[in-house]
Amino acid sequence: MKLVRVKKGDKIFEGYLLPRYETEDKNYVTIKLKNGYNVGFKIDEIEIEEIGDVKIEKKYLSEKLEQKESLPKIMIVGTGGTISSKIDYETGAVKPAFTTEEILRNNPELMNIARIDTEVLFNILSENMKPIHWKKIARRVAEILNSGYYGVIIAHGTDTMHFTSAALSFMLKNLYKPVVLVGSQRSSDRPSTDAFLNLYSATIVATSDIAEVVVVMHSSSNDDSCYIHRGTRVRKMHTSRRDAFKSINSLPIGIVENGKIKTFIPYRKRKEGEEVYVDDELNENVFLLKIFPGIDKEIVAKIVEKFDGIVIEGTGLGHAPEDLLDVFKWGIEQGKIICMTSQTLYGRVNMNVYSTGRKLLSIGVIPLEDMLPEVAYVKLMYVLGKTKDYNKVRELMLKNIAGEISERTIYI
Amino acid sequence: MKLVRVKKGDKIFEGYLLPRYETEDKNYVTIKLKNGYNVGFKIDEIEIEEIGDVKIEKKYLSEKLEQKESLPKIMIVGTGGTISSKIDYETGAVKPAFTTEEILRNNPELMNIARIDTEVLFNILSENMKPIHWKKIARRVAEILNSGYYGVIIAHGTDTMHFTSAALSFMLKNLYKPVVLVGSQRSSDRPSTDAFLNLYSATIVATSDIAEVVVVMHSSSNDDSCYIHRGTRVRKMHTSRRDAFKSINSLPIGIVENGKIKTFIPYRKRKEGEEVYVDDELNENVFLLKIFPGIDKEIVAKIVEKFDGIVIEGTGLGHAPEDLLDVFKWGIEQGKIICMTSQTLYGRVNMNVYSTGRKLLSIGVIPLEDMLPEVAYVKLMYVLGKTKDYNKVRELMLKNIAGEISERTIYI
Structure with a gap:
């Protein structure tokens, strides 16, 4: 890798010249600064000179790893994503990096918390995940927990x-051990990575008494603590920040700070001797429909016609343009299930306040309280996997199954 | 109206019995508490008794209103919504309440800031707004400003x-006076209303030197200050809170507190003697497509086929499932414009980091930096109203026209 100095106007940058990606703009070069950040420059706006040639240092220790047999045994299951990868700076490609050896050599402090096994279930970027992957993860998690592991981490x-x-929260039944999803916003070979703290905190949660499906990620942009988010209350709210994940309409279950867990709200507790089972019958014929001014009625009609269930991401308290009413009415008459959430994300739908909401209610649209649209989408697949009967679907959609919905609070 | 006492378990509530809406659940009654909140009760869970009969007090003053001729003249344009309405407690219906007389009698302090005229342009709930309404508002605002008004407030x-x-921000050209959108989350006849402070703050902004399209709404749930949000950077982020509106990927322009404006970021300044004009050619054949795991490829293909422009609300840094790539590629080959934003809302898309992003870039998807999906949707209509040429559309979409996009910042 070449160390270069880039001059742009009166600013000077030093760093490693990164190889170009196959599809990258040929008019730009990218430099990895010494602090780990990558900066792109337009070639005709800079002067660039080579200032040296460096070898990438090997971080790996040479002594043999020894895990402590007395500690609780947990399994880290790799499914892909940044946390399972490192960038190959020679080719620019992202490579999977996921052997127990590699994880433990990079995170030796994990060996003081648990005895760690790892396996790769599959290796895909999460934008390519489909409901079938949720099922594969659920089934494997159940096997692992029932074979005696104390907890599971899913990278x-x-x-x-x-x-x-959300899918795992609905599918894993009789769950009395922790199931911890963890990711990273920046890969583990970057100095700004969040991977180490996230994995360290996830390991603490996996050995704790929090027997729920949770997401453990940075609580702030400082590299000092992680939130434990309930799996049905969490959403990615930033493209790149390390604290991108936020609990919405709920506090996080707790925080991991200085190696200790502090909890904020009630949660399901660990119970030994229980067998988890999987309830993964899904009806995947569901659509998540975001409303916006001027949305085309013909496409909405096609969607209502094609799918068994539609989760509307409405405006405000749970509204949609009035000219869509007859489409939704027709759909419900055909036996389709139509539910309402809000694109504001925060807050609770309340369709009794304005006439549009009351009309939607009167035709049978189901108001999903303070459930997130994404969670409602997953839940409707799960519920329609059991029944298509309107009254039963309505009852299940409005019943709190996995912390996805909270009692209406009246603030007096 | 009947004053009643409701007993539920060991709790007692007193308030006015509200009439039922036409479509409301017949098993519930709603009581308006003395603090203004409405609470619903299931009939078979309560005991209810009548405790008196009250008259609704008339708040109106009897003396004649006199506006100060020396103050700057502003126009309040009603378009509908909660801020233009009050609930008729006899019938339960929401009625428009929008005469100058009524506004000034309810908000006499406005007469110390400006000379106020009002008019009703139309009266519709905002979930029913369409692009044609944006145009009507833009044209009327231009007329009003060019006829000598110092600023316009749009309720x-x-x-x-x-x-x-966002639409007004793109359509109003050569704008050197304030255009202030204001709403309320709770109608003005409720004690918890935000209407008074919002309207008061909007009036201060309408007479200020901030010559942009802005949204003025509560800055917190306290009733003490309002943020001035740039029209292209704001989003409703809560179903019901008074501080539902947030500036995203930008600070607000400023805050109105104790009758004074404090600004945080640069803004366009008032300039007298300028004529505003309207540039409202829109291509409404645009769709805002939210991505989710398992999204049906056939429907996506129909959308790509039907529309001239598609704004994808992708995952993370700007991703979509790889199996949609060929659909998008086909669309772009047919001359469709496909742009990328992120459903995380916060942060900037960056499609160079992962392979999915790079593939989307290579087929010609346009990455819209830190633009909000909703703003990108409106902007694409506006840009496609001018040209369908890919390179010109790309250039305009990536050019900062009204504060909707910010320079990429490298945090070193």
Whole structure:
């Protein structure tokens, strides 16, 4: 790798010249600064000179690893994503990096918390996850927990981690051990990586008494603590920050700070001797429909016609343009299930306040309280996997199954 | 109206019995508590007794209103929504309440800031707004400003206020006076209303030197200050809170507190003697497509086939499942414009980091930096109203026209 000095105007940058990706703009070069950040420059705006040639240092220790037999045994399951990868700076490609050896050599402090096994279930970027992957993860997690592991960590891409956490929350039944999803926003070979703290905190949670499906990620942009988010209350709220994941309409279950867990709200407790089982019958014929001014009625009609279930991501308290009413009415008459959530994300739908909401209610649209649209989408697949009967679907959609919905609070 | 006492378990509530809405559940009654909140009760869970009969007090003053001729003249344009309404407690219906007389009698302090005229342009709930309404508002605002008014306030429903503010930001050209959108989350006859402070703050902004399209709404749930949000940077982020509106990927322009404006970032300044004009050619054949795991390829293909422009609300840094690539590629080959934003809302898309992003870039998907999906949707209509040429559209979409996009910042 070449060490270069780049001059742009009166600013000077030093760093390693990165190889170009296959599809990258040929007018730009990218430099990896010494602090780990990558900066792109337009070639005709800079002067560039080579200032040396460096070898990438090997971090790996040479002594043999020894895990402590007395500690609780947990399994880290790799499914792909940044946390399971490192960048190959010679080719620019992202490579999977996921052997127990590699993880423990990079995170030796994990060996003081647990006895760690790892396996790779599959290796895909989370934007390519589909419901079938949720099922594969659920089934494997159940096998692992029932074979005596104390907890499971799932290393997962961050893009759709909150969809997977919701799916696992509904599918894993009689769950009395921790199932911890963890990802990283920046790969583990970058100095700004969040991977180490996230994995360290996830390991603490996996050996704790929190027997739920949770997402453990940075609580702030400082590299000092992680939140434990309930799997049905969490959403990725930033493209790149390390604290991208936020609990919405709920506090996080707790925080991991200085190696200790502090909890904020009630949670399900660990119970030994229980067998987890998987309830993964899904009806995948569901659509998540975001509403916007001027949305085309013909496409909405096609969607209502094609799918068994539609989760509307409405405006405000749970609204949609009035001219879509007859389409939704027709759909419900055909036996389709139509539910309402809000694109504001925060807050609770309340369709009794304005006439549009009351009309939607009167035709049978189901108001999903304070459930996130993404969680509602997953839940509707799960519920329609059991029944298509309107009253039963309504009852299940409005019943709190995995912390996805909270009692209406009246603030007096 | 009947004053009643409701007993539920060991709790007692007193308030006015509200009439039922036409479509409301017949098993519930709603009581308006003395603090203004409405609480619903299931009939078979409560005991209810009548404790008196009250008259609704008339708040109106009897003396004649006199506006100060020396103050700058502003126009309040009603378009509908909660801020333009009050609940009729006899019938349960929401009624428009929008005469100058009524506004000034309810907000006499406005007469110390400006000379106020009002008019009703139309009266619709904002979930029913369409691009044609944006145009009507833009044209009327231009007429008003060019006829000598110092500023305009647009009273608007909150559901889609951020779409309208984005549309006006692109359509109003050579704008050197304030255009202030204001709404309320709770109607003005409720004690918890935000309407008074919002309107008061909007009036201060309308007479200020901030010559942009802005949204003025509560800055916190306290009733003490309002943020001035740039029209292209704001989004409704809560179903019901008074501080539902947030500036995203930008600070607000400023805050109105104790009757004074404090600004945080640079803004366009008032300039007298300028004529505003309207550039409202829109291509409405645009779709805002939210991505989710398992999204149906056939429907995506129909959308790509039907529309001239598609704004993808992708996952993470700007991703979509790889199996949609060939659909998008086909669309772009047919001359469709496909742009990328992120459903995380916060942060900037960066499609160079992972292979999925690079593939999307290589087929010609346009990465919209840190633009909000809703703003990108409105902007693509506006840009496609001018040209369908890929290179020109790309250039305009990536050019900062109204504060909707910011320079890429490298944090070193």
